[in-house]
């Protein structure tokens with residue numbers, strides 16, 4: 001059997017149903033073999049978008065996303081998408097073609113040291129050198145991507161490895177020396193965490209993306225409800241608890257909610273679960289929860305103490321750890337504790353829960369996002385681009401289910417949201433998928449309109465159109481004396497006609513009523529719809545914790561701090 005046939009067979013054995021990519025000379029044998037398979041191929045229009053599609057697919061489904069590109073420029077174009085996945089721990093397998101082994105290290109046409117590049121943005125980068133290695137390496141790639149702290153894995157496949165023949169044996173499991181991803185929690189460490197929790201007077205849970213990835217959200221909710229502890233999240237943790245739940249405070253951070261930022265800083269214990277304490281979450285780290293004992297649960301021991309000193313840590317499988325903590329809590333629970341803290345939490349939360357701060361009109365992004373939530377069924381998937389659009393979504397779109405909010409939290413990649421939405425739609429054709437976009441970000445990957453039409457993967461793009469690189473302009477308004485260096489667009493395309501030229505629907509709205517009508521229609525449409533929402537160019541996102549500030553130094557946009 002050829003290496004290409006073995007690769008496709010190995011993908012089939014992993015249950016892969018869709019691959020996102022673009023072919024080229026150095027990967028043609030694999031593409032040819034794809035024609036003999038039931039695996040669907042979704043043709044992207046730029047490899048970066050192919051990787052974002054695989055990422056969106058993976059995050060929406062909980063499965064491993066697969067993307068594919070040719071050597072050289074295909075491999076380099078794919079990198080941003082793979083790096084985005086790496087920063088957000090998305091399980092991905094990225095396959096790149098490579099020049100034949102006999103041509104390697106000769107600056108052959110479209111040769112690039114892909115392993116050298118990918119090593120820095122993946123859990124592991126494999127280079128195949130013999131066809132017989134294909135089954136094992138593919139199995140190992142999926143195993144690495146989907147276990148422990150999940151993440152992208154790269155396979156570089158020279159063309160002669162694709163065409164070469166070998167006796168293949170497909171392993172059912174792989175054993176990778178030194179890699180033991182499943183670590184059960186240490187019961188003594190969990191018991192100590194519970195002691196600290198029960199000794200505390202003002203506990204708060206900080207839930208991160210790890211809760212969603214590990215599937216610990218049900219245990220988390222039961223723990224919060226049995227103990228009546230408030231739950232704040234990170235940006236990546238949105239959806240770890242339904243955000244309309246009375247115990248949910250929303251996200252913490254640069255653009256966190258007032259209640260979450262305030263209460264994290266008043267807490268005397270932070271139960272941090274599956275978080276990496278990103279600087280966008282903690283802000284000035286010396287002022288982060290200054291009076292709190294930090295108890296950190298994470299699958300990845302290298303996260304403990306990396307950014308914030310943990311007083312106590314429990315490392316290992318997060319779902320098992322939180323499940324055990326819940327059981328121990330239920331065995332030892334004291335009734336009626338934390339009453340004064342609960343009253344304080346409710347006092348702050350009730351004041352701010354439904355607040356919209358610092359907007360210029362009733363037709364502003366926070367109102368748009370609220371209207372989206374009212375209209376969308378709870379299990380709809382929302383992706384975001386990067387910039388103000390993302391932060392408005394963070395603040396004002398309440399996520400009700402895990403895996404329904406997909407955003408580039410770590411790398412902050414403009415252009416992520418639209419292809420990620422298309423990937424999510426491939427995973428969840430049964431639910432509406434919406435990308436909350438800025439005009440700048442949308443212009444980075446809007447050629448994916450062709451993919452969404454061709455492949456019948458309809459999504460809705462809501463372009464919050466301020467004719468500028470809004471987030472950078474906001475910083476210029478606040479910190480650079482309104483000096484707009486390279487942030488104001490002169491000529492934006494007409495997004496309605498642009499959409500129509502691809503065979504998509506386009507509509508422009510000027511009021512909340514028009515938006516609601518257009519959005520209701522769009523989420524039922526069987527073609528992609530771009531809704532252009534011209535907004536006031538100086539709408540800013542608030543609350544805002546400025547760089548170098550602590551979480552309780554929030555700007556509210558109306559002169560208030």
Ligand SMILES: Cc1ncc(C[n+]2csc(CCOP(=O)(O)OP(=O)(O)O)c2C)c(N)n1
Pocket residue numbers: 385386387388389390412413414415437438439440441442464466468469470471472
């Ligand atoms: C690929 C990439 N380039 C540059 C940036 C820096 N950056 C962050 S936000 C932003 C502006 C985004 O503009 P737009 O997409 O229109 O969204 P808005 O902030 O207006 O909502 C820029 C340029 C980035 N995050 N990603």
